[in-house]
Every structure is written in structure tokens, then in C-alpha cells.
Amino acid sequence: MIVAIHKNVLAGNEATAQANRELFRRHGVKVLNLLGSPGAGKTSFLEATLSELAAQYRVGVIEGDLSTALDAERIAGLGVPVVQINTQGGCHLDSRMIAAVLPRFDLASLDLLVIENVGNLVCPAAFDLGEDLKVVVLSVAEGGDKPAKYPRTFLEAEAVIINKIDLLPFTDVDLPVVTAELLKVNPRLAVFPVSCREKRGFEPWHRWLEERLFGRRGEV
Numbered sequence: 528m529i530v531a532i533h534k535n536v537l538a539g540n541e542a543t544a545q546a547n548r549e550l551f552r553r554h555g556v557k558v559l560n561l562l563g564s565p566g567a568g569k570t571s572f573l574e575a576t577l578s579e580l581a582a583q584y585r586v587g588v589i590e591g592d593l594s595t596a597l598d599a600e601r602i603a604g605l606g607v608p609v610v611q612i613n614t615q616g617g618c619h620l621d622s623r624m625i626a627a628v629l630p631r632f633d634l635a636s637l638d639l640l641v642i643e644n645v646g647n648l649v650c651p652a653a654f655d656l657g658e659d660l661k662v663v664v665l666s667v668a669e670g671g672d673k674p675a676k677y678p679r680t681f682l683e684a685e686a687v688i689i690n691k692i693d694l695l696p697f698t699d700v701d702l703p704v705v706t707a708e709l710l711k712v713n714p715r716l717a718v719f720p721v722s723c724r725e726k727r728g729f730e731p732w733h734r735w736l737e738e739r740l741f742g743r744r745g746e747v
């Protein structure tokens with residue numbers, strides 16, 4: 528019984544995700560779904576990425592959180608159009624929440640829409656939003672066992688950002704080991720170690736993203 532209800536929820540989600548995807552395709556908007564644990568550095572990573580990308584591409588952002596507009600306020604500070612969704616306790620965004628806020632964007636004037644999902648390594652991976660790709664932010668402060676313990680999220684993703692590498696000396700995480708763990712779970716992953724705090728490691732990520740979404744090589 529419970530399993531059947533769960534399936535219905537996902538089936539309903541999938542239909543709206545497809546409608547979102549078709550809308551994005553019609554307007555030529557690429558969509559990135561950003562996942563990761565609470566505090567992994569998703570918003571910090573987005574701020575650092577946007578400070579480069581927003582000069583070249585027209586970007587919009589949807590922020591997902593249980594409550595507050597704190598992340599949206601940070602993104603708005605960059606002059607990027609942003610809408611905050613509060614899930615009122617819900618542990619993930621779903622495609623209907625996204626569909627409900629899309630009229631607040633002029634999609635025709637966007638190249639890229641980034642959706643920062645609710646901080647959670649489990650639930651968001653099960654809900655297609657209509658995005659082109661999922662990227663996970665994993666911080667070294669979380670420990671190196673997270674890929675093995677939460678495989679679904681890493682299986683769904685195309686890239687993983689290993690954030691907070693400035694903190695490596697204070698953790699027991701070894702960068703080559705955690706990278707190998709990630710690739711054991713999903714050999715297709717592109718892996719980018721960065722420090723948002725020290726603003727390093729971003730260039731390969733920017734080049735990869737541009738190539739993946741816009742099919743071009745070059746500086747972003």
C-alpha cells in the first residue's frame with residue numbers, strides 16, 4: 528500500500544517534470560539541479576560560479592529551503608533574478624513546485640536556470656524537476672564515506688564538486704581516496720575539488736559546464 532502511494536507521487540512528479548523540460552526546451556533554457564547536504568556549500572558554490580558565468584550568460588536561480596529567504600537574498604545580491612521556494616518542512620523540491628514559480632521568470636531571456644535544492648543527500652535525487660543535469664556539492668567536512676552511504680544521489684549526478692578543500696588539513700579525508708570512492712559509485716562522474724572560501728579550483732568546472740550545456744570550449 529505504502530509503496531503504491533509512493534509510486535503515484537513519483538508518477539505525478541514525472542509528468543510535470545516532462546512538461547517543465549518541454550517548456551525549458553522551447554525557450555532554449557538549460558537547467559542545472561544543484562544537490563548536497565545542508566551546509567555543504569551549495570549557495571557559496573553558486574555565488575562563486577555566478578560571479579563568473581553571469582557576465583557571459585543570462586542566468587536565473589530558484590532557491591529551495593524549508594524556510595527563510597536567506598539564500599535568495601545572497602543570490603539577489605549578485606543582481607541575478609531569483610525566486611525562493613519554502614517547502615514548509617518538505618525535504619526536497621518537486622516538479623510542481625518548480626512549475627508554480629516558472630511564470631515569475633522571463634524564460635525567453637534566460638540561458639541558464641540553476642535550482643538549488645533543499646539540503647539533503649537522500650530525497651531530492653528521487654524527484655526529477657525537468658533539469659538537464661544534476662550536480663552534487665560534497666564538502667570534505669562531511670567525511671569520505673558519503674558516496675558509498677548515499678549512492679543514489681551520486682548515481683544521478685553528472686558532476687561532483689568536492690568543496691572546502693581548504694579544510695583538508697583538519698579532516699581525515701584524503702582527496703584521491705574520496706575521488707576513487709565517488710568513481711566507484713559512478714564511474715562517469717566529473718569531479719572538481721574547489722574551495723569557495725579561497726576561490727580556487729573553479730576554472731576546470733566552468734569549462735566543463737560550458738562544454739556540457741552550451742557545447743563550447745573556452746574561458747567562461
Ligand SMILES: Nc1nc2c(ncn2[C@@H]2O[C@H](COP(=O)(O)OP(=O)(O)OP(=O)(O)O)[C@@H](O)[C@H]2O)c(=O)[nH]1
Nearest residue numbers: 564565566567568569570571646690691722723724
Ligand atoms: N572553510 C570553508 N567554508 C566554506 C566553504 N564553502 C562554504 N563554506 C561555509 O560553509 C557554510 C555553509 O555554506 P552555504 O553555502 O550556506 O551551504 P549550503 O549548502 O548552501 O547550505 P544550505 O542551503 O543551508 O543547505 C557557510 O558558513 C560557508 O561560509 C569553503 O570552501 N571553505
Ligand SMILES: [Mg+2]
Nearest residue numbers: 569570598643
Ligand atoms: Mg544554500
